């Protein structure tokens with residue numbers, strides 16, 4: 428039997444938590460032979476609801492679930508954590524942009540960055556889901572000076588998965604036939620889903636589709652606005668698909684990406700494609716628990732304008748949260 432992995436989840440009593448925890452405990456994230464200990468954090472008023480979720484986890488009798496901690500203290504939740512999923516934050520409602528949440532949510536990530544710095548495993552893999560995810564990840568990273576900045580990532584995988592399905596539906600193939608999708612930049616309405624480097628059954632996706640109007644008026648806006656469309660339809664923000672994307676992100680980071688493919692992660696930019704000091708969505712491959720940004724991809728003028736616009740939004744968000752660093 429392998430040693431259990433300690434997985435901290437914040438906002439564990441929330442709607443994403445309700446989809447996420449059961450899949451982690453079932454082995455969907457780290458594999459069918461990897462026991463896990465769930466270390467669950469929520470705020471004090473949510474502890475009774477969290478206790479209900481823990482009762483349900485108990486009632487599943489998951490063979491891989493080696494322990495559960497429930498707490499309102501980040502230092503307890505993050506103690507020796509190998510993986511930290513920072514979900515706990517307020518979701519947006521209709522008519523809001525995700526960056527409108529910075530005021531309400533930013534400070535959460537100052538405190539949690541500090542707590543991770545103090546008590547988490549030195550190799551902790553951090554995924555920020557709470558919005559605005561990229562800038563919140565930046566805040567946490569900057570508040571954890573003793574940890575490797577590369578350990579801090581933001582979730583772009585939901586956008587990535589959304590784009591895969593849009594292309595599969597447009598071209599009439601299975602979603603598994605679409606590879607090398609990239610979502611550049613911010614998890615926001617400025618994100619740039621790029622099909623110029625993507626492939627459909629090994630063929631260049633943009634060339635195969637060959638429909639600039641669809642690209643500009645349907646594909647890009649549909650992916651950019653999908654979160655808002657879900658909020659409009661459901662009255663609540665995406666939860667099951669967000670939890671699924673978090674599982675995919677961590678599974679690939681820990682267990683690797685497939686040969687001949689890559690995934691999108693929001694990771695610290697250190698000059699790649701001309702961006703730095705941001706958490707920016709990049710194509711990455713993963714191996715042996717580490718991710719590597721795919722470099723050297725072709726960037727047309729069309730793509731560059733969009734990649735720059737989303738970088739500009741990220742640097743504006745960074746300027747707005749200087750007081751939280």
Ligand SMILES: NC(=O)C1=CN([C@@H]2O[C@H](COP(=O)(O)OP(=O)(O)OC[C@H]3O[C@@H](n4cnc5c(N)ncnc54)[C@H](O)[C@@H]3O)[C@@H](O)[C@H]2O)C=CC1
Pocket residue numbers: 437438439440441442443444468469470473514515516517518519535555556557558559560582583585586614664665666669
């Ligand atoms: N990056 C992405 O692709 C996506 C991000 N999100 C974001 O994820 C976040 C959570 O969404 P939901 O689960 O739907 O929200 P929710 O409101 O159902 O749950 C949030 C939970 O976080 C808890 N919480 C609040 N402050 C906390 C703190 N300081 N520490 C620990 N827990 C705290 C709340 O008590 C609540 O239980 C939102 O910010 C949402 O916008 C949602 C979908 C996709």
Ligand SMILES: O=C([O-])CC(=O)C(=O)O
Pocket residue numbers: 518519525558585653654655657658664665
């Ligand atoms: O749109 C939202 O606020 C929730 C989210 O991040 C998404 O669904 O992509």
